[in-house]
Amino acid sequence: MxxxxxxxxxxxxxxxxxxxxxxxxxxxxxxxxxxxxxxxxxxxxxxxxxxxxxxxxxxxxxxxxxxxxxxxxxxxxxxxxxxxxxxxxxxxxxxxxxxxxxxxxxxxxxxxxxxxxxxxxxxxxxxxxxxxxxxxxxxxxxxxxxxxxxxxxFPLHITSFCLWDRLQDNNWFAGQQVVIISASSKTSLGLGYALADDDNAPHSVGLTSKGNMPFVEQVNVYDQVVSYHQLSDIDPTLPTVIVDMSGSADILAKLGQHLGDNLKYCINVGLTHWDEFSASHAAESARSEFFFAPRHIQKRLQDWGPAGFEQRTTGFLADTAMKCRAWLxxxxxxxxxxxxxxxxxxxxxxxxxxxxxxxxx
Structure with missing residues (x-):
């Protein structure tokens, strides 16, 4: 043992x-x-x-x-x-x-x-x-x-569902595009599927490494795929909400500089780039939050009841799992x-x- x-x-x-x-x-x-x-x-x-x-x-x-x-x-x-x-x-x-x-x-x-x-x-x-x-x-x-x-x-895509729910429940934080950092992560792709199926969702941008771009483009779930070295390809004139799965202080800083006042909100979620993490960059502010899925789940369990929550999430999890079988x-x-x-x-x-x-x- x-x-x-x-x-x-x-x-x-x-x-x-x-x-x-x-x-x-x-x-x-x-x-x-x-x-x-x-x-x-x-x-x-x-x-x-x-x-x-x-x-x-x-x-x-x-x-x-x-x-x-x-x-x-x-x-x-x-x-x-x-x-x-x-x-x-x-x-x-x-x-x-x-x-x-x-x-x-x-x-x-x-x-x-x-x-x-x-x-x-x-x-x-x-x-x-x-x-x-x-x-x-x-x-x-x-x-x-x-x-x-x-x-x-399922443990990742329940977070994806909660992120989509958080975004649409807050009218996308006034964003006209959603930039997802570390777009190749399985949680990011789950969110990508949710946004792609939502006719009211803003333009989605998957931000990833140059090496992972072919894979992310092949999955074909984001409206646009951009590498970390080509941040200028992201339209800085659009009000933007960031969903950060990377935890990279460097990427966030560069993206924030590129977007300027059009960066409306940032949701910090994961740490795929955990060695580049900075607690100060993940600190909550008026324009950012650290997203903890269990807290959101507890809120929705109170709002919808356990049966209502299960009804809303079960189909989503099964649907995204089937879609992922094409590449997983x-x-x-x-x-x-x-x-x-x-x-x-x-x-x-x-x-x-x-x-x-x-x-x-």
Missing amino acids: SEFQVKQQALTTHRLVATNEIKDVSDGQILLKVETFSFTANNITYGMMGDRLGYWQFFPPADNSDKQWGIIPVWGFAQVTESKVAGIDVGEQLFGYFPPAQQLIMTPTNVSSQRLVDGSAHRAMLPPGYNNYKRVNNEEGYNPNFDKERMLL EVKELKGLKDLAQMYEQVCAGKIPPKQGLIIKL
Whole structure:
């Protein structure tokens, strides 16, 4: 048994730590065997924002007496191997937020036929959306053929949906064009699909690296594709809203200079360029915000109710997943050792944008 850990203040430093096998749980708990999960640039964002948004608190690491190490959460599937909770059977499968490790103990609360919440004490103050788990075996119309997309895309595209919802709900922040930085990221492409399907959406501009331009142009979801070295191709006379998936202070500064007073609003989301991140550039102001999808989800759950939210998002997630099948290439890794070997490439942004990593334990 082992778990994959990274150094909280030096994300490229990582290690595999041996852990004892858990064979029994207390009353009110279940034991899970993590079976498979995805790993993307989004997981690096979890690490970068670990202190600010509490990501380090979800799964306390083993052998961490110096408090320097952390576990980056991942999205995947796990199977119940031991249960002392009535109504939850051994062999049941859950989808949700897990550690890159073989085992996890949970304390289920708010158990319904469709879902449950991990009520473990150390997770009580963390964002509720991450503590919810789907009971896959009970899902109506569950299709295992979508498992890979569910791990790789659904957690990202729910953010895409929320960004589109935020933009259109605020009348595009008076923008006549939306510039999406790091346009090749899967979250960006999800937003691109949402904008392309919205007849009222402004002109969309996908901003990407020169190397990724052929891929982004091939996907053909943005109205315009521009490389980081050709910012002058973006029309500076149009009122503009930026959705930044990169976290690059340099790109934001240059784009802000190019647009001048026509930069109406900036939504900071991801950190694909996490090594160029500057907290001061991501600080909220009258014309910018740091977008935290779980907060937006909680707002819409209150506005629409759980059934209304599910109704609005389920079709979107399924639709975008089907569209992504035209270009998505899934690369399967076997075990945490393979993840450890690929991890630095993920950090360095060297995974091709069309590729998605799935780790099977």
